[in-house]
Amino acid sequence: MKKAVQQIMLGTVTASEAQARETLHRIQAAGYDGLELNRFMIHPSSLMVRLMTRAAGMPTGNGGKLDWHALLRESGLAVISLHADLGSLEREADAVAEEAKSYGTDKLVITGMYRFDYSDETAVRELATRLNRAGERLARQGLELYYHNHNVELLHAGSRRAYDILLDETDPAYVKYEFDSFWFTDGGADAAAWMKKLGGRMKLWHVTDRGSRQTGPAMTPILKADSVELGTGNMDLETLRAIAVDNGVEAVVLESHRNWIDKDPVKSLETSAVWLNARI
Secondary structure: OOOEEEEEHHHHHOOOOOHHHHHHHHHHHOOOOOEEEEEHHOOOOOHHHHHHHHEEEEEEEOOHOOOHHHHHHEEEEEEEEEEHHHHHHHHHHHHHHHHHHOOOEEEEEEEEOOOOOOOOOOHHHHHHHHHHHHHHHOOOOOOOEEEEEEHHOOOEEEEEEOOOOHHHHHHOOOOEEEEEEEHHOOOOOOOHHHHHHHHHEEEEEEEEEEEOOOOOOOOOOOOOOEHHHOOOOOOOOHHHHHHHHHOOEEEEEEOOOOOOOHHHHHHHHHHHHHHHOOOO
């Protein structure tokens, strides 16, 4: 199982070629094998995308102006997968496929749908059809399509949850899954049970821990939870890791969100690497 870092963590530490080079060096030195890239971070992004990601605490930075092919080649890090959006795959499938190939990966990941009603059964079933079509087209070029969840897929769409519809109505030959255990845990679901249900269709695992940084006496007996470094929170990561191994997961991808130790994403991923390197 390879170990990778999601590029969304790196927006604040890739402002220049020199800073990006140093960041990638530290990622490689920490024991990671590669990165998971985002198309909106390796190309100049729109103002809307920059505002949305900044509001979420994960700014895109200046990555769209950098030569990622050269930076990655120099660092020795591989590209595990490439995140894209379904609209781009439908409009310009060949161009997106060629870009993935240029980075040496055969994995394209759909990162969930914006402005989409996951409680609408008809819409979710149509999404499954669209994923099948996109996956089939990519398969003809030797590429694989993955669907990445957040927590919105836990909504009920008719008699089933949206995620159940996607699992039931996507073709295993054309659609695989990158499971994010943090977001399903955050949504109140049993991440281990869902990972077992996915079985061999789960080839990529997005991981972070979930907990609180509260120290000393708390104002109330209720703590606010957020993503934290691996092994420092309260998720049962040992059980999830064992299931990932049983499922034949090919890569585990670290992604934590803004709540980094000392507000430093590189220090955060280095801390998480200690847990990963001891187990993978």
